[in-house]
Structure formats: structure tokens, C-alpha cells
Amino acid sequence: MSADSTLTDKERESLGPFLEELLRNFSRYRREYAEFVSPKGADLVGALRHYLADTKAFGFECRATRMAGLAICRNADRVDAKCGVGGEYQRLLTGFIDTLAGTTSGDGVKDRLLRELAPDADALTRDAPPTIASQLPDLAKLRIACEAELFTELMAIPAVKEITGTFDAVRKLSDARCSLLQEGVRVTPRILPKVMETVTRLRRVIGEDVACEAYVFSQPVVNAFVTLQDDAAIIGLSSAAIQQFTGPGELEFVLGHELGHVLFEHHRLAAAPLLKSGRLTVRQAMRVRAWERAAEISADRVGLHVCGALQNAAAAFFTLQSGVSRAEHSFDLDEFSGQWDELAAEITALGQRDLWDCSHPVNPLRVRAMVMHWEAWNSATSTRDEALRAADDSVRRMLAMMDPSEVSDQAVGSDVVLSPFFFWGGLYVAAADGDLVDAEQKRLMEVSPPGVDAVESFKIASGQPDACLNRFRDELKSRRQKLSALELYRVMSGVLDVACADGVLSDAEKSRARQIGEIVGLRDMACDLVIDRYLNQAKVMK
Amino acid sequence: MIDEDAYRRLLNQIADIAAVAGVKGAIDPEMGGFRVNVGTAQGRSQAVFVRPTGEVGGGKPMISFFSVARVYPKTKLLSAISNKELLGLLIKNENMPFARYGIQERDSDYLVVASADHLLETLDGDEFQAAATFVAMAADKYEAEKGEDKL
Numbered sequence: 001m002s003a004d005s006t007l008t009d010k011e012r013e014s015l016g017p018f019l020e021e022l023l024r025n026f027s028r029y030r031r032e033y034a035e036f037v038s039p040k041g042a043d044l045v046g047a048l049r050h051y052l053a054d055t056k057a058f059g060f061e062c063r064a065t066r067m068a069g070l071a072i073c074r075n076a077d078r079v080d081a082k083c084g085v086g087g088e089y090q091r092l093l094t095g096f097i098d099t100l101a102g103t104t105s106g107d108g109v110k111d112r113l114l115r116e117l118a119p120d121a122d123a124l125t126r127d128a129p130p131t132i133a134s135q136l137p138d139l140a141k142l143r144i145a146c147e148a149e150l151f152t153e154l155m156a157i158p159a160v161k162e163i164t165g166t167f168d169a170v171r172k173l174s175d176a177r178c179s180l181l182q183e184g185v186r187v188t189p190r191i192l193p194k195v196m197e198t199v200t201r202l203r204r205v206i207g208e209d210v211a212c213e214a215y216v217f218s219q220p221v222v223n224a225f226v227t228l229q230d231d232a233a234i235i236g237l238s239s240a241a242i243q244q245f246t247g248p249g250e251l252e253f254v255l256g257h258e259l260g261h262v263l264f265e266h267h268r269l270a271a272a273p274l275l276k277s278g279r280l281t282v283r284q285a286m287r288v289r290a291w292e293r294a295a296e297i298s299a300d301r302v303g304l305h306v307c308g309a310l311q312n313a314a315a316a317f318f319t320l321q322s323g324v325s326r327a328e329h330s331f332d333l334d335e336f337s338g339q340w341d342e343l344a345a346e347i348t349a350l351g352q353r354d355l356w357d358c359s360h361p362v363n364p365l366r367v368r369a370m371v372m373h374w375e376a377w378n379s380a381t382s383t384r385d386e387a388l389r390a391a392d393d394s395v396r397r398m399l400a401m402m403d404p405s406e407v408s409d410q411a412v413g414s415d416v417v418l419s420p421f422f423f424w425g426g427l428y429v430a431a432a433d434g435d436l437v438d439a440e441q442k443r444l445m446e447v448s449p450p451g452v453d454a455v456e457s458f459k460i461a462s463g464q465p466d467a468c469l470n471r472f473r474d475e476l477k478s479r480r481q482k483l484s485a486l487e488l489y490r491v492m493s494g495v496l497d498v499a500c501a502d503g504v505l506s507d508a509e510k511s512r513a514r515q516i517g518e519i520v521g522l523r524d525m526a527c528d529l530v531i532d533r534y535l536n537q538a539k540v541m542k
Numbered sequence: 543m544i545d546e547d548a549y550r551r552l553l554n555q556i557a558d559i560a561a562v563a564g565v566k567g568a569i570d571p572e573m574g575g576f577r578v579n580v581g582t583a584q585g586r587s588q589a590v591f592v593r594p595t596g597e598v599g600g601g602k603p604m605i606s607f608f609s610v611a612r613v614y615p616k617t618k619l620l621s622a623i624s625n626k627e628l629l630g631l632l633i634k635n636e637n638m639p640f641a642r643y644g645i646q647e648r649d650s651d652y653l654v655v656a657s658a659d660h661l662l663e664t665l666d667g668d669e670f671q672a673a674a675t676f677v678a679m680a681a682d683k684y685e686a687e688k689g690e691d692k693l
Contacts, residue, residue, distance in 0.1 A: 281544075281548070283548065283601065285601070353663075482666070484663055484665060484666055485562040485563060485665055485669075485670060486558060486559055486562075486662065486663055486665070488562045488666075488667070489559065489561060489562050493558075522562065522564075522667075525564040526562055526563060526564030526667060529560075529561040529562075529565075529566065530561045530562060533557070533561045
């Protein structure tokens, strides 16, 4: 490239994936590089030409950094995936300068480097967080897969289609703007200018051609919503939201979330009128709620990418959940995100199944879902799509904890509230034949409960199978609500499903399955009937 | 409001619960229910059917256990059972544990049945077994008493 100012096919093939990833990360710190990044393939020649002539920080012609700047960006990006843009960048940069100064001529060089880089570094940290505007075509990847599936499923229901169609007509008569002007204040460049600046900047997410208005109304509770009127996105923010979301990127996250709803056209399925119509069965109503919760996850992802850092997005949830501001109270992202595991364990222990009527996922779930998505998004380009799919699957399972309609008798093991029983019982039974085969391991991974290291557990199962049985007993003891007969059947069939993943239920496995049956209180005859029923339905070799 | 798919799903769940209860049976397509044969007095046995019947608050599915005690052609019910006997059934309902008498209407006949309702999701194995037994015994008792004209 340096020699002939072009890239041959071979150079493109060998360097392309590496450079694309590098460029994507680089563009987060040097915004002018964003124009060379496109989901359909980066403009490598253009980017490299720009880079080779670049005299600013990290550019090839920057005397202080040269190629090392790229390495800093890559490392900073990895760290910033958790910590946010800015702080870690500074730390890495200082470390780099220290190292460089130490290997050359001492403090004189260090001072010069600091002098040269400081203005640029300062500008970079003050720069607006990177937006997803340049990656709009990639938005499809932000939308959680189950949201689109649920939408299709629901729109196939005649009553849903009819009511949604009617509501589209009613929406034209919306009085949202009128109500907000009566009860709140419209944000303009001279009224709440900071909010206006953020709204204007984020409008790019939904496209400059879509009008966007924001209103702030007095309400002591944190609240934000978006609606459409005359094809304009109308965002409402409570005063408490403005007062509390003051940390870096927090308001961006909230606004990005609301704009995400517009972007994904979530208004196309009018959940509230559907649920009030009285024309849905309870199961259908559960599916509408499930779609709403999935839609929130998709919108969270837009908010996350718009605010540019996981730490900032999670901070918004911290503020929302705790009611205290990050300015005065610190929080650790890993520990905050880990609280989902604790909540999931409580839901399991209580056998709680009445969360289905919530329009939003519980906040710890939303935080964990964002972490999973962010980590997948920031994985290597070559594996990103696969990582995103895996993250979607995991989040779907988490969402299923709030959704009894996900429990399907055709899909054994779909009752995620019972997943600890499937996992520990299944592991104990499947290990009866010695080592676990791939199919059994795969099935166990699918049913592994939150917070459990499945691979580590496989090692335990081969050497100390009783440890698995004890974990199963512990789960049963910690369950504070008696298992119903239906749940008992699901536990047994979920356990058998793991053991039969290889297509066979051996005598040794059957014997251990009976042990599990005894522990959960099944009589011998009942245990045989359950095993036979499972085997007949699954058509497994005995 | 139960659609066909939901009905089939619930029927399968009834069969799951029966297995957990250690009760043998099978789905009877004609009666639209899960059929269980329950032994009653003196070597007699009574067929009990379990089927979905609706939903209660929050969409919790309800199931009904019922056993046919007697079948009457539509034209003959009132001549076969006197008002006094019908009153007698109501009195028995008040005193009978875990079951009740009632009349199911079909196209050409009436069925005098003993029945009981339960919530599907919270039912446990012992309750399933007990419900089937009480309903069977009540139906059997009616048959026996009717045979002896004691009702």
C-alpha cells in the first residue's frame, strides 16, 4: 500500500479483516475515520491514505505515537468495553508515554510527548461519544431476534391485526403534543439547551428527516416515553429523569432508548389497546407482554450504542434502580450486573410465574442483557455474528423467566425457572455412563442456569457425581414453593432429556433417573410411568 | 375461551400429571378427556374423565374430573328422575366431600355425573389421585343407589 497507493486482491484478502477491525476501533477515538467504516466493508484504501498523511494523535505522521497509537487504541477499546471511553484511554496513554520515555532519553521526551498529545487527548475525551449513525445498516443486529419472531407470531392473530389496524387510524387523532404543552415544557435551543443539544445530536439515529420534539414535565418519578404524532417523534421526559440522569452518557442512553423504539417501529404493535381489548386469550396476552419486553431490550441496545459505553448505560440503570446518583455514590458494573444471578435464583426458589404481566423486563435482567450484547458486539469481527446470536439466545432464556407462555410441552426443558433442576439432575444422570458425550454437553449448556460454569461442572460430574446430586438436593431445598405435579413432570422430563441427548437411555442412567424421582418424591410406579411417557413421546431407545 | 391447540396442550399436561400421580390412563378422543379407570367397591370400576374446562383469574387453566353415573335419553329424564330425587341430589351435594352431582347435556341425552374442579398448575399427584377416587366413588354410589331405588 505504501509503495503503490493501492491494494491488490491478495493484500486485501490477507489484511482486510484485520484492518477493518482496527479501523472500527480507531474510528471510536478519531471520528474522521468513521466515514471510512461501513458495515458492507470499510474503504481501506481511503482510510489508509488518510492515516498515512495523518499528523494528529495516532496518525502515521504523528511523531509521538506512530504505529504504537494503533495498539493503544485496540487495548483501550477492549478495556473501554467495560469502563467507558475516556478514563482508560488516558491511563493507557500515560502508561505508553511513561514506557516510551523510560526507553529513550528520560523526562525531556516525556514532557514533549505530553505536550504534543495532551491537547489532542483532551479533545478526544471531550469529543461527543461515538454514535451509531455511521452504522445504521447494522441496526438489524441490535434488534433481539425473538422480538421480530414474536411480532410475526402476533400479527398472524386476526384480532391483533384488526385492533392494530384500528389503532393506527386512532393514532392520527393523537393529542400527545397538546397534552405535553399543557402539562410540560417543550425543549428548545433556549429552553433546557443541554437537553436540546443532546436530542439534536441523537436525532441522527432515527434519520434527520424525522422530526423530533422533546418535552419535560414535572413528575417526581423517573419516566421517559416516546410517541408519534404527525410522523414526528415526541419524547416525554419527567423532571426526575432530567435531575437524576446527570452522569456522563446517562441522558444519551435514555434518549437513545426512546429513539430506538421509533427506529424499530415498535408503534406498529399497539400493545396497550390490544391488552385492553378483551379479545385476546390469556396466552395471547402473555405473548404481547413478552414482545413488549423484547422490544425494550432492542431499544436498550440502541441506547447503549448511542451513549457509547456500557458503564454509562449501566449507570443509568443504577440511578433508575437505586434512586441515587452516580455523582455521589459509586457502583461496580460487574457486581451490579451479577445481581441478575441473585434475582434469578430467587425467582427459581419462589417458583415465581406472575411476572408475565410486566411491560418491561426487570432492571437487573436489562443490565445483564446489555453486558452480554456489548461483549458480543466487541468481539473479533470474524466471530461477532456468532457471538451476537449466542448473546441473543442467552437473553431470550433470561426473558423466558418472566414468560410462562414460553414453557412448551413440545420443547422439553423450556421452563427456565426449573433450569437448575434440569442441569444438576441431568448432569448426574447423564454422567452415569462415564464421560459426557458431545450431545449431552450441548444440551446441558442449553439448560445451564445463570451463574453456573457448565464446563467446570462437567469435570466435577465425572469425578464426583454425588456433588451434582447434592446440588440438585440443594436446589430442591432452596425452593420455597412446593413443586406442582406439572413441574415435577417437567423436572423429570428435563433431566431425561439431557440423559437422552445421545439418543439412548442406558440402564445406569435409568437407575439414576429413578434416584432423582425418589428425591423429588415420586413413587416407584409414578417414576416408571413418567420415564415411559417421556420415552414414548421422545421416541428414545430404551 | 380455549382454542383447539390449547385444549390439546392442556390435555397432554393432564396426562403428565397423571403419570406423576402414578395413575395409568389414556386420552379418550370420543369423550375429549384423559380417561382413568378407578377401582371402587366390590370389584367394580368406574371410568373417570379429566378434561380442561376453562380459565380462572390470571389465565390459570381449570380442569374437571367427572364420571358418568347414569345416561338418560333426553325425552326420558324427567320421567326417570322425580323432582324429589333431584332435590335429593342437591342435598347430597351439600354433604359430599370433594365431588358434586350434576347433569351434562349432550345432543341426544343427559348424563348424570359426579364431578370436581381443580386448578391444573397447582395440582399435585396426591390431589389428582384423590380427585379421581372421590368422583368415581360418588358416581358409583349413585349407580348403586339408583339400582336399588334408594335415591
